[in-house]
Amino acid sequence: MTVPAMPSPPMTGEVRPPASVAPPITENATIVVERLSKWYGDVVAVSDVTFGIDPGVTALLGPNGAGKSTTLEMLTGLLAPSAGTIRLLGKPARGDVSLYRDVGLVPEQETLYPFLTCREFVRLNAVLQKLSDPDAATERALDIVEMLPDADRELRGFSKGMRQRTKVAAALVHDPSILLMDEPLNGTDPLQRARLIDLIIRLGKQGKTVVVSSHILHEVERFADRILVINRGKLAAAGDYHAIRDKIDEHARAVRIRCSDPRRLASELIRDNAIVSMRFEPTLDGTLPSLVIETGDVRSFYRIAPAAARALDVHLYEVSALDDSLASVFAYVVGR
Amino acid sequence: MMDPVPILGLTIRQFIGGKAIRVVFLFSLVPAIFALIYLIDAGTSTPREFIAGIFQELVAPTLLPIVTLILATNALGNEVEDRTMVYLVLKPISRARIVLEKFAAVVLTATLILWESMLLTYLLAMRGDAGNNIEQLLAIFAAQFVGVLGYGALFMAISLIVPRALLAGLIYSLLWESLFGRFIPGIRLVSVRHYVQSIYVRLLDRPAVSLDEAMNLFPALIVIACLVGATLAIATWRLRTMNLE
Numbered sequence: 001m002t003v004p005a006m007p008s009p010p011m012t013g014e015v016r017p018p019a020s021v022a023p024p025i026t027e028n029a030t031i032v033v034e035r036l037s038k039w040y041g042d043v044v045a046v047s048d049v050t051f052g053i054d055p056g057v058t059a060l061l062g063p064n065g066a067g068k069s070t071t072l073e074m075l076t077g078l079l080a081p082s083a084g085t086i087r088l089l090g091k092p093a094r095g096d097v098s099l100y101r102d103v104g105l106v107p108e109q110e111t112l113y114p115f116l117t118c119r120e121f122v123r124l125n126a127v128l129q130k131l132s133d134p135d136a137a138t139e140r141a142l143d144i145v146e147m148l149p150d151a152d153r154e155l156r157g158f159s160k161g162m163r164q165r166t167k168v169a170a171a172l173v174h175d176p177s178i179l180l181m182d183e184p185l186n187g188t189d190p191l192q193r194a195r196l197i198d199l200i201i202r203l204g205k206q207g208k209t210v211v212v213s214s215h216i217l218h219e220v221e222r223f224a225d226r227i228l229v230i231n232r233g234k235l236a237a238a239g240d241y242h243a244i245r246d247k248i249d250e251h252a253r254a255v256r257i258r259c260s261d262p263r264r265l266a267s268e269l270i271r272d273n274a275i276v277s278m279r280f281e282p283t284l285d286g287t288l289p290s291l292v293i294e295t296g297d298v299r300s301f302y303r304i305a306p307a308a309a310r311a312l313d314v315h316l317y318e319v320s321a322l323d324d325s326l327a328s329v330f331a332y333v334v335g336r
Numbered sequence: 337m338m339d340p341v342p343i344l345g346l347t348i349r350q351f352i353g354g355k356a357i358r359v360v361f362l363f364s365l366v367p368a369i370f371a372l373i374y375l376i377d378a379g380t381s382t383p384r385e386f387i388a389g390i391f392q393e394l395v396a397p398t399l400l401p402i403v404t405l406i407l408a409t410n411a412l413g414n415e416v417e418d419r420t421m422v423y424l425v426l427k428p429i430s431r432a433r434i435v436l437e438k439f440a441a442v443v444l445t446a447t448l449i450l451w452e453s454m455l456l457t458y459l460l461a462m463r464g465d466a467g468n469n470i471e472q473l474l475a476i477f478a479a480q481f482v483g484v485l486g487y488g489a490l491f492m493a494i495s496l497i498v499p500r501a502l503l504a505g506l507i508y509s510l511l512w513e514s515l516f517g518r519f520i521p522g523i524r525l526v527s528v529r530h531y532v533q534s535i536y537v538r539l540l541d542r543p544a545v546s547l548d549e550a551m552n553l554f555p556a557l558i559v560i561a562c563l564v565g566a567t568l569a570i571a572t573w574r575l576r577t578m579n580l581e
Contacts, residue, residue, distance in 0.1 A: 073580075073581060076422075076426060077426075078422060078425070078426070078579065078580040078581070079579045079580070079581055080577075080579055095576075097427070097428050097429060097430060097431075098428050099428075100426050100427050100428045101428045103426070105422065105426050107419065107422050109419045109422075111418045111419055111420055112420065112423075113346065113349075113350065113420060113423075114353070115349055115350070115352075115353035116346075116349070124342055124346060124423075125423065125427070127339050127342045128342060128343075128423075128424065128427040128429060129427060129428065130428060130429075170423070
């Protein structure tokens with residue numbers, strides 16, 4: 001499907017500046033959002049957002065209150081947009097219940113039916129999906145999230161992580177082609193988190209459209225091919241994670257260096273034209289201060305700094321980018 | 337095995353596992369307590385008069401609407417409030433089916449509780465001579481069932497429209513129907529209570545109580561049927577259009 005209204009360049013490798021974060025809508029897009037807005041009185045929750053989502057894993061990133069959950073709720077049809085349109089698999093997100101045969105939602109809220117067992121809850125979802133063999137579908141979904149050993153326990157006794165996995169099983173029970181997950185990693189322990197991330201990656205590789213809302217930035221980096229960054233209700237950036245990070249490289253980056261003689265090394269590095277600023281950061285234990293350098297060309301700096309240290313016979317103990325993570329991408333794009 | 341009415345079953349289990357059912361059940365024992373007092377001192381009234389009085393003065397104006405109100409607001413409104421409703425609405429099933437199954441659960445549960453309450457009261461008041469007055473009990477059962485249909489549909493619709501549905505329902509049944517209805521005769525025409533009481537009176541040759549301007553049986557049934565149809569349609573429309581945040 002092509003959406004001619006908003007012409008856009010190809011998505012791969014391209015990052016849109018926030019002023020014109022146009023949607024990378026392709027023919028493969030299973031979710032097409034155009035000029036979506038939601039406001040409550042004078043408060044704008046989502047403002048004129050346009051994007052397309054292809055099969056694979058896409059992360060919806062943003063700080064709390066940025067409009068992620070509101071956007072997801074509108075994608076599922078739970079919430080009516082104030083303006084704009086949403087189409088999933090070519091159908092409007094709201095008003096056509098047949099769409100839910102192909103869509104699964106893992107909602108953020110934890111409330112489940114406490115008196116049901118895990119198996120009963122997942123089966124209820126299978127029955128409501130009108131599956132021909134709800135029992136087999138239930139067992140399959142429970143197996144995927146590794147909940148079979150606890151399937152006959154009541155949900156009231158479940159930990160947060162177990163509830164998350166139960167919700168994922170319920171969302172997967174009808175094998176939807178679009179899976180929307182609102183903060184699915186919340187409350188999971190490291191092992192559960194790793195398994196859920198593996199599952200998300202696996203579902204993406206199977207050709208499903210998986211949209212994961214999250215604010216846990218370093219984890220998103222592990223599973224999302226693409227990210228949509230939402231801040232203050234606006235689409236701050238959209239595209240490939242690595243492309244966005246490369247874009248960050250064009251801007252000043254902070255690097256901390258711990259070494260045997262920070263002042264001597266600083267006097268050498270200051271000659272580099274790309275250096276924007278330099279400061280010494282005292283340490284709490286009274287040892288040598290750290291050297292914090294802001295550079296406009298971080299890749300070049302990573303070559304120059306070790307060479308300078310070697311030439312001066314200064315020992316490097318640590319060279320760490322203060323913002324070399326998805327957190328920096330996030331801070332950069334939302335801070336603009 | 338396929339479950340033809342999964343939402344009905346789910347809702348009844350919600351009722352059974354919730355606190356509301358215990359409150360409702362305890363509340364439903366109030367007429368039986370009056371029957372025990374009647375056993376101790378019957379005064380001058382016959383059992384038939386006592387049972388008619390209990391129904392017309394306690395069950396129809398208070399117990400019936402409140403029991404139904406609590407269950408009806410629990411059935412839909414609470415699921416919207418605690419957001420478990422998303423597990424029902426994000427399915428390829430019509431909103432009308434959700435409303436109808438929820439309504440059926442309310443009607444089934446409320447009717448059984450009210451019948452149990454009235455049966456117990458009847459058995460106590462009749463002092464073991466239960467077969468002697470059975471047509472009165474059956475008339476009460478019928479009136480209660482119709483009342484549960486009317487109140488159930490009305491309160492379910494209210495629970496999707498008004499944030500404090502329980503309070504709104506109490507205001508309707510206790511202030512509007514009971515208090516204002518007493519002083520402003522016209523109000524009874526727009527109160528479920530009057531139709532429920534009319535059905536009881538019209539089903540019996542000797543109702544043992546009088547009711548001013550009692551409606552005839554079929555017009556009363558038609559009004560309740562229209563109320564049920566209209567309010568369930570409103571509830572379905574509301575569930576279809578509301579934002580579930």
